[in-house]
Amino acid sequence: MRVVQKFGGSSVADAASIKRVAKRIIDTQEQGNEVVVIVSAMGDTTDELLDLAGEVSPNPRPRELDMLLTAGERMSAALLAMAINDLGYTARSFTGSQAGVITTEKHGDARIIDITPGRIESALDEGDVVIVAGFQGVSQTTKDVTTLGRGASDTTAVALAAALKAGYCEIYSDVDGVFSADPRIVPGASRIPEISYEEMLEMAANGAKILHLRCVEYAGREGVPVHVRSSFSDNPGTWVKNIEKERTVEDPIITGIAHDRSEAKITVVGVPDRIGAAGEIFTTVAEAGINIDMIVQNVSVAEGTTAISFTLPQSDGDKAMAALRDARATIGFADVIYNDRIGKVSVVGVGMRSHPGVSATAFRAVAEAGINIEMISTSEIRISMIVNSEQLDNAVRAVHTAFGLDSDGQAVVYAGTGR
């Protein structure tokens, strides 16, 4: 069978790690598989290159930044191939461009348009292990080197797995898989052996760092089974895949709890209580190129006015505030307030569909922990609550317990430095 394996930066941080990964790859090949490996840059290489760029130019051109950064994966790919060759096996490294990763031309955040893995196919036919530099491709239009945005090596891996019709795609990092909650917050969190694409999407979209959002989308669309596991152990990890079987009453209603500290809340107060005012506010934000997450329109607080709150990435906070202040006179609201001391806890599980009262359980659990819920949003399989950032960990623990997800004892040992 064809297997695609992706190793993150912490898995190839130094020569010793690279050799260890090489052995693991060879084991997979020895089991009769054709192996294609996507590798990230070693440890902190990307950050070091970014620092170097910063010394030369305060804001380097994205095209040149891509040219610089892609050198990181190029080096780790070549070194990993050397390590495999040194074990008496044949490996060949390819840049994203050589591997046929065709992308849009948006430097720093390009999207994969197509994969033409001709060179990979022939290398596999010759019995080689194929090592592909992750996180990079080549622009279809300009033929320039592009990067897919940080963390996108996962996406490259899944896209290659689909293009190569691989049996599955293994994503190696320094954690044992996907957990019912972040084990750093909930020591009793348990590994999720299997999770559906849609549940993983909700987890990733709501703060679970383990898999890149676009990677999960791609895997789900292409139906590529993804095996998330640690390169520092032989533990089974988590399978992200289509789960066809009927769910039984034994199945947990809730699969996992995700949390996110990266959002901020903006509240627009004294909004004139007229038709279209809210629309103008969100048009203003949208035209600033900002995606918002949750929205709450409060009941009228003062005579004839209302307040509107919404959440957005903290990184867009300044831009949004500036845009709104500019529009203040036109729209005619009183003031705008920024608050980045919030956190989001999300309860995710397909079991919600068949079980009523899940939201009631979630709200009660948080309330009984003495935590005030500032905002709420739900999807068919998710309930998200915004709370004060200081109380986020408690909220996560409260719902994890309330839905009976606590296992006994330490769930996971972290190795390495994360991805």
Next chain:
Amino acid sequence: MRVVQKFGGSSVADAASIKRVAKRIIDTQEQGNEVVVIVSAMGDTTDELLDLAGEVSPNPRPRELDMLLTAGERMSAALLAMAINDLGYTARSFTGSQAGVITTEKHGDARIIDITPGRIESALDEGDVVIVAGFQGVSQTTKDVTTLGRGASDTTAVALAAALKAGYCEIYSDVDGVFSADPRIVPGASRIPEISYEEMLEMAANGAKILHLRCVEYAGREGVPVHVRSSFSDNPGTWVKNIEKERTVEDPIITGIAHDRSEAKITVVGVPDRIGAAGEIFTTVAEAGINIDMIVQNVSVAEGTTAISFTLPQSDGDKAMAALRDARATIGFADVIYNDRIGKVSVVGVGMRSHPGVSATAFRAVAEAGINIEMISTSEIRISMIVNSEQLDNAVRAVHTAFGLDSDGQAVVYAGTGR
């Protein structure tokens, strides 16, 4: 006019140096030129990458080593482009492959077959400064990334200058040009304002490190004027070009003195004094893939036997000795002696053609310095002498003085770390 500029590793060793080089490039463009820049890897990057490779594999595959090492120039090229963009000008960096440097597939020591500078041409047409990663290309047959061998960025620069029909090619390093002798040995050495390709070839082939031999060959064949100068000063440097004009009596007979410490001498003693014996010895060495430099067949030392000495690169010493020992019985010589404590001093100048007695002057000067000449070889414009390595510096000074090349005072200030 089109100008190609090449900057060595010491010229782009850190962010500050890269910014300084960027200004120099912009100045050249501001003078109304189209500028194409070839850049080496920053400072010791290549050595650091080699160390990294060594940690992973004692002898890495050349293909993978090329993939690894070329990342060095890729980084410096991108950083230099950023620095130029930061000054408000537009620059675009290209890998050797993107620049159309087509090579043979011999990894680590590929030769340029062709240059297809389509992307460079269009970038120049758009008014961009073009930055090309030196020392690398792409194999015509395998499409793999190749390197041209260390120091070959000079060759890339001249080859690009020829392909782009540039007016001239500037090779920037940390020395002020080509000198009548190595200023570290002869403080009174003077800068050579102009030198012919053939003289520069002899200088380079006999130890002058300033220009890569293949680069000079290429420049001479293509008739590309090469301007050798320092990136740490605005001094005029040395022009390597066709010198058509009649030489006058005022012209110095000798242009420069080169020296070389990288050779060793092998002496085969007790060679049977029969026809073909010498031939068998040199066939043996040649079949071991070793190029030899100078040969001396001594007069018969013992009854019916003779001794043959030749010089070769020290790096080939072990290989040659092993091959000869194996052939000892067959050829029937008594013994073979290895000596790497030799040095070669070469007197170079086209003036020799028209002036008799140059060799006499050279031999006398060395002899009067009390130095024994072990071997001699000459070309139409060169006289080389092998002396004891401890006496090499004295020999260089002696001939430099004998041919009236001494100027008064310090000739050059070395900056940076050399190439």
